[in-house]
Amino acid sequence: MSAPTPVLEVEDLRVRLRTPRGPADVVNGLSYSVGPGETVAVVGESGSGKSVSVLALLGLLPRGVATVTGRALLQGEDLLTMPPERLRQVRGPGAGMVFQDPMTSLNPVLTIGRQLVEGLRAHSDMDKAAARRRAAELLGEVGLPDPDGALDRYPHELSGGMRQRVIIAIALSNSPALLIADEATTALDVTVQAQIIDLVEKLQADHGTGVIWITHDLGVVAGIADRVLVMYGGRCVEDGTVDDVLEHPAHPYTRGLLGALPDLAQPAVDGVVPDLATVPGTPPAPTDLPPGCVFWPRCPVRGDARCETEQPPLVQIGPSSGALPHRAATWCTETSALGTESSGEAR
Amino acid sequence: MGVSVIVFALVQLVPGDPIRLALGTRFDQETYDALLERSGLDQPLVQQYFNWAGRALTGDLGVSFRSGETVTSLIAERLPATLTLAFASIVVALAIAIPLGTVSALRPRSLVDRFATVISQFGISVPDFWMAIVLILVFAGTLGWLPSGGYVPLSEDPLGWLQRLILPALVTGTVSGSVITRFVRSSVLEALGSDHVRTAQAKGLRTRQVFGWHVLRNALLPLVTVTGVQLAYLLSGVVVVEIVFSWPGLGQLALQAVQARDYPVLQGAILLFAVVFLVINLVVDVLYTAIDPRIRR
Ligand SMILES: Nc1ncnc2c1ncn2[C@@H]1O[C@H](COP(=O)(O)OP(=O)(O)OP(=O)(O)O)[C@@H](O)[C@H]1O
Numbered sequence: 001m002s003a004p005t006p007v008l009e010v011e012d013l014r015v016r017l018r019t020p021r022g023p024a025d026v027v028n029g030l031s032y033s034v035g036p037g038e039t040v041a042v043v044g045e046s047g048s049g050k051s052v053s054v055l056a057l058l059g060l061l062p063r064g065v066a067t068v069t070g071r072a073l074l075q076g077e078d079l080l081t082m083p084p085e086r087l088r089q090v091r092g093p094g095a096g097m098v099f100q101d102p103m104t105s106l107n108p109v110l111t112i113g114r115q116l117v118e119g120l121r122a123h124s125d126m127d128k129a130a131a132r133r134r135a136a137e138l139l140g141e142v143g144l145p146d147p148d149g150a151l152d153r154y155p156h157e158l159s160g161g162m163r164q165r166v167i168i169a170i171a172l173s174n175s176p177a178l179l180i181a182d183e184a185t186t187a188l189d190v191t192v193q194a195q196i197i198d199l200v201e202k203l204q205a206d207h208g209t210g211v212i213w214i215t216h217d218l219g220v221v222a223g224i225a226d227r228v229l230v231m232y233g234g235r236c237v238e239d240g241t242v243d244d245v246l247e248h249p250a251h252p253y254t255r256g257l258l259g260a261l262p263d264l265a266q267p268a269v270d271g272v273v274p275d276l277a278t279v280p281g282t283p284p285a286p287t288d289l290p291p292g293c294v295f296w297p298r299c300p301v302r303g304d305a306r307c308e309t310e311q312p313p314l315v316q317i318g319p320s321s322g323a324l325p326h327r328a329a330t331w332c333t334e335t336s337a338l339g340t341e342s343s344g345e346a347r
Numbered sequence: 348m349g350v351s352v353i354v355f356a357l358v359q360l361v362p363g364d365p366i367r368l369a370l371g372t373r374f375d376q377e378t379y380d381a382l383l384e385r386s387g388l389d390q391p392l393v394q395q396y397f398n399w400a401g402r403a404l405t406g407d408l409g410v411s412f413r414s415g416e417t418v419t420s421l422i423a424e425r426l427p428a429t430l431t432l433a434f435a436s437i438v439v440a441l442a443i444a445i446p447l448g449t450v451s452a453l454r455p456r457s458l459v460d461r462f463a464t465v466i467s468q469f470g471i472s473v474p475d476f477w478m479a480i481v482l483i484l485v486f487a488g489t490l491g492w493l494p495s496g497g498y499v500p501l502s503e504d505p506l507g508w509l510q511r512l513i514l515p516a517l518v519t520g521t522v523s524g525s526v527i528t529r530f531v532r533s534s535v536l537e538a539l540g541s542d543h544v545r546t547a548q549a550k551g552l553r554t555r556q557v558f559g560w561h562v563l564r565n566a567l568l569p570l571v572t573v574t575g576v577q578l579a580y581l582l583s584g585v586v587v588v589e590i591v592f593s594w595p596g597l598g599q600l601a602l603q604a605v606q607a608r609d610y611p612v613l614q615g616a617i618l619l620f621a622v623v624f625l626v627i628n629l630v631v632d633v634l635y636t637a638i639d640p641r642i643r644r
């Protein structure tokens with residue numbers, strides 16, 4: 001099927017942060033789109049710019065520190081240039097966000113109920129009682145035991161997993177057109193995780209919600225994503241359908257990530273979900289990116305003379321199994337395919 | 348208990364002989380001995396302590412060597428002036444610190460922020476007596492708008508009370524306000540950068556709501572402590588300002604007691620300051636429990 005108007009269309013997103021060690025180019029020209037009902041998984045090592053790239057979309061990076069350029073069309077409207085009041089209206093019903101750190105993302109001095117109710121009431125003329133009922137309902141949906149009782153509790157009275165569910169409930173409370181989930185289920189056990197995923201899928205079916213799911217968990221990627229975007233050094237180094245990327249990874253970095261992966265044909269045995277492999281070495285500092293391929297300093301392949309000096313563009317690398325192109329930003333798709341032990345081939 | 352021992356010991360460390368000072372130049376051994384005996388200063392220190400502490404427990408802090416009045420009545424006489432000045436100063440301090448600290452946190456490195464930094468640096472480093480004298484010269488001297496000092500009770504002359512309160516409260520309030528401004532600035536900055544404020548923004552709350560309920564509410568929690576500390580300081584340590592403005596407060600009383608080696612008054616005053624400190628700490632704790640759910644059980 002040819003994609004209808006995307007929920008989110010990101011073009012050449014760049015984020016530069018001011019740091020004590022000079023300007024850090026944390027996101028460097030990211031382009032992707034999320035269709036209605038579609039789930040895009042974003043994977044990549046710690047520090048690759050996943051969180052920053054989504055926070056930038058909603059203008060949630062610290063003011064005065066971050067410079068964001070590019071375009072980010074949410075249902076046709078550019079998030080990066082919209083007036084503040086419009087952005088406020090969009091936050092919530094337009095895009096809901098589940099934050100990475102459940103321990104610090106809730107206000108410690110307000111009750112859970114209040115924190116949900118204020119989000120609901122900011123976008124509707126619901127009265128307090130109705131908003132409270134809806135809040136309890138949402139807490140029930142995310143699998144919080146005793147949702148009514150939880151309304152009057154404070155964050156410190158809940159466990160990490162429970163707080164994470166509260167944050168998910170807040171993000172879902174206005175049935176957003178776009179849901180951004182940053183490591184949303186890391187603190188949750190497998191059953192609760194499955195429950196959350198069901199809930200999100202229901203939201204996608206009912207509202208055509210597009211989902212950006214940032215995760216380290218390849219089981220989740222394989223289970224829910226339609227599309228995978230691999231980030232490295234603030235760039236998209238590879239993207240495509242889940243099948244293409246997981247089965248035929250083209251970029252040496254992606255192959256490194258998938259390297260230690262048990263066969264994806266039998267995923268999640270007994271609830272044991274595979275995690276991303278560790279690639280030897282450390283990612284480049286965003287204050288000091290290499291001039292050529294971002295992965296060059298750690299790359300075991302280095303199969304092309306241009307690797308060190310010239311930045312490879314993100315281009316289609318071959319026939320794709322689905323409707324989406326399979327793209328990678330590497331000079332060495334062919335050469336590297338020979339020297340890999342990973343589960344697939346690049347062509 | 349521990350406090351009372353320390354208070355007692357500290358006062359004993361003040362050099363000089365109180366009886367000699369009380370007698371002045373007209374001095375003969377007989378009167379000296381009589382006074383010494385009457386004041387109990389001839390007894391061993393430990394004995395003196397227990398005598399004093401025992402009476403203090405019943406509210407009897409002894410009698411001033413100098414004036415012969417009871418210490419309790421001396422203190423009671425001075426208390427209203429001190430309380431008035433301390434609370435007025437705290438009001439001034441908070442009225443300066445909360446807006447200034449908040450605005451400079453909202454616009455770091457802006458003109459307002461720089462201005463606030465300079466002002467609070469000024470307030471912290473400029474001696475209070477100097478500020479007091481300048482204010483007196485300008486407002487009482489040149490402009491002639493306000494009296495240069497003194498104190499009248501509120502019940503007698505409300506306008507006069509207010510007129511005389513303004514300048515000293517401005518001086519001590521500016522000093523405390525400078526300290527608190529920096530504090531407010533850093534805690535608002537911290538709150539602004541916190542994850543939960545980001546969550547609040549992501550919900551699409553109005554700026555006012557994000558600010559009032561999520562930034563200020565959390566930033567002002569620790570303010571209770573600093574305000575308490577400043578209040579305790581104002582209730583005990585504004586000697587210089589009291590003197591410059593002829594403000595009949597406890598600081599002045601304590602100073603006079605030191606000069607006269609008037610042990611009972613000095614001990615009484617210091618004990619009072621210590622008690623004030625404890626009470627303020629207690630109030631701060633109680634307030635904290637009321638406003639911070641994490642401390643409640
Ligand atoms: N407020 C900030 N100021 C300065 N640098 C920052 C800030 N936030 C993030 N960074 C830097 O930006 C880079 C990308 O961070 P980001 O949080 O997006 O990584 P991530 O891919 O989400 O990692 P993780 O998997 O650990 O969540 C890192 O190098 C980080 O140090």
Ligand SMILES: [Mg+2]
Nearest residue numbers: 050051052100
């Ligand atoms: Mg992150």
